[in-house]
Amino acid sequence: MRRSVFAVCFAFSICVSSIVVAEPLKVLIVDGQNNHNWQGTTPVMKKYLEESKQFTVDVATSPAKGQDMSGFKPDFAKYDVVLLNYNGDLWSKETRQALVDYVQGGGGLAVIHAANNSFGDWPEYNRMIGLGGWGGRNEKSGPYVRFRDGKIVRDESPGPGGHHGKQHPFHVTVRNADHPITRGMPASWLHAQDELYDKLRGPAEAIDVLATAYADPATGGSGEHEPMIFTVTYGKGRVFHTPMGHSPETMHCVGFITTLVRGCEWAATGDVKSGEVPKDFPKADAVSIRGGRFE
Ligand code: ZN
Numbered sequence: 001m002r003r004s005v006f007a008v009c010f011a012f013s014i015c016v017s018s019i020v021v022a023e024p025l026k027v028l029i030v031d032g033q034n035n036h037n038w039q040g041t042t043p044v045m046k047k048y049l050e051e052s053k054q055f056t057v058d059v060a061t062s063p064a065k066g067q068d069m070s071g072f073k074p075d076f077a078k079y080d081v082v083l084l085n086y087n088g089d090l091w092s093k094e095t096r097q098a099l100v101d102y103v104q105g106g107g108g109l110a111v112i113h114a115a116n117n118s119f120g121d122w123p124e125y126n127r128m129i130g131l132g133g134w135g136g137r138n139e140k141s142g143p144y145v146r147f148r149d150g151k152i153v154r155d156e157s158p159g160p161g162g163h164h165g166k167q168h169p170f171h172v173t174v175r176n177a178d179h180p181i182t183r184g185m186p187a188s189w190l191h192a193q194d195e196l197y198d199k200l201r202g203p204a205e206a207i208d209v210l211a212t213a214y215a216d217p218a219t220g221g222s223g224e225h226e227p228m229i230f231t232v233t234y235g236k237g238r239v240f241h242t243p244m245g246h247s248p249e250t251m252h253c254v255g256f257i258t259t260l261v262r263g264c265e266w267a268a269t270g271d272v273k274s275g276e277v278p279k280d281f282p283k284a285d286a287v288s289i290r291g292g293r294f295e
Contacts, residue, residue: 022054024053024054024055024056025054025055025056025080025081025264025265025268025269026055026056026058026078026079026080026081027049027055027056027057027058027079027080027081027082027083027110027264028057028058028059028060028074028076028078028079028081028082028083029042029045029046029057029058029059029060029083029085030059030060030062030074030082030083030084030085030086031059031060031061031062031085031086032060032061032062032063032064032072032086032088033062033064033065033086033087033088033089034085034086034087034088034114035087035114035117036087036113036114036246036247037247037248038085038086040247040248041085041112041245041247041248041251042059042085043248044248044251044252045057045083045085045112045251045260046059048251048257048260048261049260049261049264052261052274054261054265054274055081055261055264058079060072060074062086062088062089062091065088065089066089069089069090069091069092069095070092072091072092072095073092073094073095073098074095074098076098076099076102076107077098077101077102077107079107080107080108080267080268080269081107081108081109081110081264081267081268082099082102082103082107082108082109082110083109083110083112083264084109084110084111084112084115084118085112085113085115086115086118087114087115087117087118088118090119090121090122096122096124096125099125099128100124100128102237103128103234103235103237103239104234104235104236104237105235105236105237106235106236106237107237108237108238108239108240108264108266108267108268108269109128109129109234109237109238109239109240109267110239110240110241110260110263110264110267111128111129111239111240111241111242112242112244112245112260113195113197113242113243113244113245113246114246115129116129116131116132116133116197116200116241116243117132117133117134117135117162118132118135119135120132120134120135120136120137120141121135121136126141126142126202126203127202127203127205127232127234128232128234128237128239129202129232129239129241130202130203130204130205130207130230130232130239130241131145131161131200131201131202131204131207131227131230131241132161132162132200132201132202133161133162133163133197133199133200133201133243134161134162135161135162137160137161137162137201137202138158138159138160138161138201139156139157139158139159139201141161141201141202141203142201142202142203142204143155143156143201143204144157144159144161144199144200144201144224145200145201145204145207145209145227146212146224146225146226146227147175147209147212147224147225147227148224148225152175152209154204159199160199161199161200161201161202162197162199162200162201163197163198163199163222164195164196164197164198164215164220164221165196165198165215165216165217165219165220165221166219166220167193167194167195167246168193168196168219169190169191169192169193169194169287170190170191170194170196170213170214170216170219171188171189171190171191171213171214171284172188172189172190172191172211172212172213172228172229172244172255173187173188173211173212173213173214173225174186174187174188174210174211175209175210175211175212176208176209176210176211179208179210179231179266180262180265180266180271180272181210181229181231181240181259181262181263181266181272182210182211182229183272184276184277185211185255185258185277185281186281186282186283186284187284188284189255189281189282189283189284190255190282190283190284190285190286190287191213191244191250191253191255191256191282191287192249192250192252192253192255192256192282192287192288192289193249193250193287194244194245194246194247194250194253194256195246196213196215196219196221196226196228196243197226197243198215198221198222198224198226199222199226200226200227200243205232206232206233206234207227207230207231207232208230208231208232208233209227209229209230210229210230210231211227211228211229211230212225212226212227212228213225213226213228214226226243227243228242228243228244229241229242229244229259229263230242231266238266238267238268238270239267240263240264240266240267242256242259242260242263244256244259245260252289252290252291253282253287253288253289253290254278254280254281254282254288254289254290255281255282255287255288257290258277258278258281261274262274
């Protein structure tokens with residue numbers, strides 16, 4: 001009797017150990033200061049990352065603007081991806097160095113919308129995010145990066161960094177369909193109403209532009225095809241960056257959700273194994289909003 005119980009237990013343990021259950025990836029969203037509604041956008045991103053079943057999400061909220069930042073020390077090294085939803089006061093030297101060390105050492109970084117406005121005078125930050133806007137950025141920050149005549153070009157002409165026209169739905173056009181983040185997306189899809197950032201500039205080292213959007217002068221844009229989904233390699237780390245995501249409402253766009261989830265998975269692991277683009281992904285001529293929001 002004892003022997004047979006042992007045999008059953010033994011067989012069971014072999015069976016259980018042979019099932020490979022992927023550990024969820026750990027994401028840390030950093031917020032607390034932003035000229036945008038971070039109290040509204042962080043929960044939306046957290047919800048969609050968790051719903052993907054691939055991530056657990058913690059949030060590190062900084063002190064408010066003008067408060068003492070010396071005690072703000074998120075433990076970046078505990079995470080697979082640090083998602084920046086922060087545009088505010090400079091962090092302590094120690095915290096800045098911790099982020100640099102984390103990404104240099106192979107950590108994943110995700111940069112969303114106005115996070116690329118932050119820290120204009122922090123050179124390593126600008127190398128990590130590739131391109132940024134406002135915050136004193138200009139030709140000294142690096143080139144504009146545009147898609148012209150079938151290829152990505154660096155435009156060194158003088159001018160400010162960061163601009164947008166009025167909000168509207170706009171087409172996101174895939175320029176690299178072989179990348180795990182964009183694989184299987186329609187060649188062009190209609191993103192829900194958002195701010196279309198143009199004239200971003202920065203060091204743009206080791207940058208891979210996966211998708212662009214045309215900033216139409218008719219809506220106040222630059223008249224250029226501007227980077228809308230891109231990656232940066234920084235040390236051993238992978239950076240996923242999208243200037244989309246102005247408001248909580250626009251984050252219910254299935255195109256944004258898919259880009260966010262895939263971008264974070266890629267930043268963490270270097271690949272995307274979460275499958276096909278969802279059935280409700282936007283079409284070339286139709287936005288797709290999950291949950292009937294933003295009506
Ligand atoms: Zn905005």
